Amino acid sequence: MNKQSNDNLLSRQLQEWYRQYRRDLPWRDSNNPYAVWVSEIILQQTRVNQGRDYFLRFMERFPDIESLAKAPEDEVMKCWEGLGYYSRARNLHAAARQVVEEFKGHFPASHDEMLRLKGVGEYTAAAVASIVFGQPYPVVDGNVFRVLSRLFAIKEPIDTSTGRKLFTGTAAAILDPQDPGTHNQAIMELGALVCTPRLPRCGECPLQHYCMAFERGEVSAFPVKKGKPVLRRRYLNYFHIEQDGFTFIRRREDADIWRNLYEFPLIETETESDLAALQSDPRFHTLFPPDSEVSFRHVCRLKHLLTHRIIHADFYRVELPGTKFPALEGDFLRIGSASLSEYPVSRLLQRYLETI
Template identity: 50%
Template sequence: MYENKDNDSPIAPELIQWYRIHKRDLPWRHTADPYRIWISEIILQQTRVAQGLDYYIRFISRFPDIVSLAEADNDEVMKYWQGLGYYSRARNLHAAARFMAEKYAGRFPKTYKEVLGLKGIGEYTAAAICSFSYGLPYATVDGNVYRVLSRLFAIDTPIDSTQGKKLFSGLANELLDRKNPGEYNQALMEFGALHCLPRSPKCNECPLSGKCLAYAEGQTEKYPLKQTKAIVKPRYFNYFHIILEDKTWIHRRNGNDIWRNLYEFPLIETDREMNLDEIQKTPGYKELFTGINTLYIQSIPYVCRHVLSHRIINAKFYTIYISCSGEHLDAYKCIENSSIGDYAVARLTESYLEKVWQDILSKK
């Protein structure tokens, strides 16, 4: 492999030169503020830069520092995160901000160990914050780094294995430019994102092609290797937008399931896809609508599908008008129909509200 005996990175000069010419102009690259770098890194964990940029600007505008985020209401934080998905990131951000407000008087900690101890921050994010903000010598290892290093050294150890994670972490730290760790880390990740692409990498114009073993073998797209593929399971959600004059009912998801702390309409989850007649025969439907006089049900639901990393959510939204509420609706929050937009919801519900409910309102 490679052993760095004199603390000089063999790839840093080419990478940093490439980076200074080709890097994207992004707002978090114009600051050493660890708070803003933290927010950007959390947003970009599961989000493309093109999508995350607007969210970052909006989030920072409302929560410009640790104290403003710590003092915010949970529902407001979730509303600002709405549409980004992986909502545990927002919950962890909020919890970490409150922790820093209490323990560090609203200041960001300055050691790698302390940063790593914040909720929702793993080794990669801690290394990014500490190297970008404080110039500390910690290597960042993300998907782009895995790809670049596996090709440079033609490493056939799966990146998702325990052995692979240890190997790549060690190699990344050996290659780290300790004199300029922040810019080097950003250069390596940007190089993977824009140049050393998963498909059709730009090998013919690559500043590292002379050092790349995968390129010499003509097998760049073989790397990196993975040992496992997540099993994606389907789930079937049947939502009921129940309307009584200008009122409707929602509730906040709890527990450890997806979309925790987001709001949704009454939900009946089934183990397979069902039509309305079948759903109406389920115990959940009978319980929900006990004592309710139904005036009208939109029998053709709004159907949408949402693919998560480990689940495919198949959702149907039924709009139902009633003349009186039943006792089981007491478990839900009764709100004005016009105020639905004030609550943070999952992308599926947002899609229904945009494409169906707004259309219904416009025809009234």
């Protein structure tokens, strides 16, 4: 049994479930491209329950594409009032006039021609072409991303160009070319009713025995998104040491911010720390042994913003007695204070050096 017939079996079970459990919606089972088109535009980023009444009102007020094309824009917008994403209404209106002028009043009967209509993108063209004209284009919407990512445990993020290509290819691979319209509606309906973003009803899923995420117990881990970087906070406590005209610095070597830049001895803490808290930190005594006579003075606190970090930096001026300090010389560079400017440092340290 080859891959294609496996996929068709999957699609057949999906469609069997759809026939049994699908919601009864006013745009279902229509061979009218205008009605299906309007429904698809209304349902962009909009839940079925929110869009249903708008669809009924819109079709009553503008029953065909000619009436929509003839209508003043104000009336179209009035019909859309409260639904949001109003460019959908403007584009719908403009596209209706496009159909009258460029397509002589006949709704374009192919995926590629539909793409020329204002407000019709890859999703809507695939939806109308498959549902009304039986053309084998897979729809890839939020539901499909979710269902496919779980079904095949796809860890590729859905919000990248390579991710979108991968999911489009996967959707095409399981598409039923015999009935792409029913297949497309079925996979979206599954995403809306069973394979939901939260608390999916895996116990009721017709594809459970195919689902790799379910098999691994990782359903809630999909789909993966690149997501926004979390604005994590970091707390850095720097020690600007002064010893007979010399200071101590070190090059950052770790895979972290500011790699290969130089900086003062540092203790990073989980939260904001004062000097007393730092002195009770074990790392403090690797820098400054307990028996050493050292004086500390808090100089300033700088808040430094990176793309995905907020750095809270405290700077302490440290007066070291004597001319030697074995505890530091192993790990740090002992340099003349005047030659500090010869070393590359972070913008944060530049800011500090400007303040002193």
